[in-house]
Amino acid sequence: MSEVSELNVVHELLAGVPLPPMVRIRQRFPSPRVGDIGQAVEDGFAGAGSQIRWPAPGGEVAVVVGSRGIADIHRVARAVVAHLKARGYRPFVVPGMGSHGGATPEGQREVLESLGVTEAFVGAPIRSSMEVVQLGSLPNGLPVYMDKLAHAADGIVVINRIKPHTAFRGPYESGIVKMIAIGLGKQKGAESCHKLGFGHMAEHIVQVAEVALATGKILCGVAVIENAYDQVAEIHVLPADRILPDEPPLLLKAKSLMPRILADDIDVLVVDEIGKDISGDGMDPNITGRYATPYATGGPRVTRICVRRLTERTHGNANGLGVADTTTRQVFEAIDFLKTYPNALTSTVIEPVKLPMVLDNDRLAIQAAIKTANVLREEDVRLVHIRTTLRMDVIRVSASLLPELRERDDVDVLSEPEPWIFDETGALDTAAAWGAEEEGGHHG
Template sequence: MDANSARSSLAVPEESIRKACGDTPLPELGLIEQVWETDPIAREAIGERAADAFGSLPLDDVPEGGEIALGVGSRGIANLSRIVAGVVAEAQDLGYEPFVFPAMGSHGGATGEGQREMLAELGVTESAIGCEIRSSMEVTEVGRTADRDVPVVADANAVAADAIVPINRVKPHTDFDGTVESGLSKMLVIGMGKQRGAKIAHDWAVDWSLRNMIPEITEQLLAELPVVGGVAILEDQRDDTTLIEGVPPEGFLDREAELLETAYDIMPTLPFSELDVLVLDRQGKDISGQGMDTNVIGRRPFAIQEPEPDLPDIKRIYTRGLTGTTHGNAMGMGSADFVHANLLEEIEMPTTLINALTASTTRGVRLPPAVETDRAGLVAAMSTIGIVDPTTVRVLRAADTMHLHRLYASTALVEEARDRDDLRVLEEPSPIRFEAGDFATPSPHETGHDD
């Protein structure tokens, strides 16, 4: 049996699901949207704002014509190529020689070419940004931590440069809570550490905790390497760029902590704290490190020394597939209760397992039961939560955990939305339309309603 046949055999036919579950009535779904007040940076101003952020950093000690290593990660950051291009242009205008290096740990299959391809998927190519990309998994040991004697490693190309500047979005992390979470510091410690550094960090996190490790190693990297600061990015609830700021080495951790507080205030979340079923059209590393943002779904597959969030409380999660940009990396699929057969076809297990081993997150890559159709997925989910009434069951369908502006919602949720100022009803509930057992309606963020 070849690999494709083996994968196909894992998907349970709809007929079998419906025979086992009986006549499970499905709810009608309407369309709602969250009402957010946002203040995004105009797209045409992104490059200039990025240039200003880089230009604000202390560059006096960088020699004229010196090389500046710009760290760029694997996340799907809005306007990423524009931001990087703006930084590159400003560095060149100031007389420096910038280059980009992938700062993404083990992503891209832990190969230099794979990481270059991930950058390209995000629009970060040499032609788009105007400078060289140096992609290698080679690292240099730059020191060891004082108390635990843990090796501290960094991308060899970056270490050889005259200056280092990470470019990253600051946001809540999926695996831990701390003063700094996902952002500039984590990129320096784990992203710039490549596969070896990421593995070291996650191994030690079992006893040390990332919340304590990342600040300590960040301070060591700031002291031992020519990190002249970072370019921090914040995104609003609509996944638009709302801030681009240069963060200098002095007060680096304190300023990132302040930015994280703002990021928490403006991050998109589900508008309901209790759900019976959540349907996600896709997951992927470009959406979240865990494929599905654990802060959104309330489930943490890593959770070493870290409690799971109290809310939201979601009884069943059904995931329909992977993003194209994730390159088959299905990290986090273990948070779902059921998945569509499409995910089996899209998954690249070597890439997924390398990521899981590096992050010590084996729970996150456990394969949930797979079903052949969306109708089977809904029936399976609803038939395992007790006796349900289609008029009162709480079902929500979202594009992914990053795009939560518009959502398909069951009748009970639509009725709640009518009484809330932060929600708007766009379409009244109607029977779910299927084609060959799969949803016939587009992903909610692709609906044609004007904002």
């Protein structure tokens, strides 16, 4: 059979699959928000007071910044740098992102700059290297590493967001402890922590962080908590000896502020974009309910996931695409496997880098997800359409979900049922889909 006729068979099998009318809704969540990032950072340092064991003024302090798309991370980093300068130190920024950025110094610097963390903006040089020093070993023999440049400094300040992890559960998930253990450990540290799999991660990151904290190099952690609208809700400065006791309650607070899809049973979830700047897994499993490991659970029950695009800021890193069921040729052609595979080789979790069914365009990818969702009447499919897992206020739902969502007092219906609109190539017209919300963003 020729390629053309095979292609036609796929088109024919999907041609009659109906796409349900969609309604824009607004989901409302609690939204505490920090108004002035610089002042919040200053307040955090003031609250930590004399508990931080500051080195003598004049020395160098490494400011560790990761690869996640944390709200206002560039402003947080700039405020930390400004505070250190005011104390008489010479701060510099170190990428703390394990194997991300293709596990190269240039790639990690590129990731920071794509997040707005540039030397010009934060007011400090960026020093990016994959070299590490070994601090010791865990009781089971796993080595503990730290970025060589940070270790050589007179002190280290670690910045990270605290939130639920995408692959394991424990009192410490994504946060300061994990940043110390994995981000600051560079590729070798991340590889060591992941060596025995995510079933041991909750204990390993604590043990590694204890070794790193025992060096006395780490001065404090600057912990960011976000609200459901991808905005900074709280900033806390944790002195080194308060990181372990104070992080677990902050994780519980972060979990309480997480957004979600306000429907539990979904046949098809269409995600416009995934990327490392959105989540370590491209799209946050805490939102999609689709995890790459058995060590984390939660979220909605979703039968099929369709991914339309990769973000520009992910630079071809398609980690997380493997848990989707259908995607587009445009996504496939945007994948940089040299930037994608280091994550799997370091974490030892291969599922996120597998390939879903690749269809020629958006229309076919969505229709394939609907066709394989095992719904008796395809026109009754329970379909949810989101832009990214960071933008959960305005989403689109099929009319079949309206009866239950209308009953909620935290949902506003914004439109009448509307058809899907595609151009002649089968690409979704996102301006038509999202209307004014496409331009208005998600910070409103």
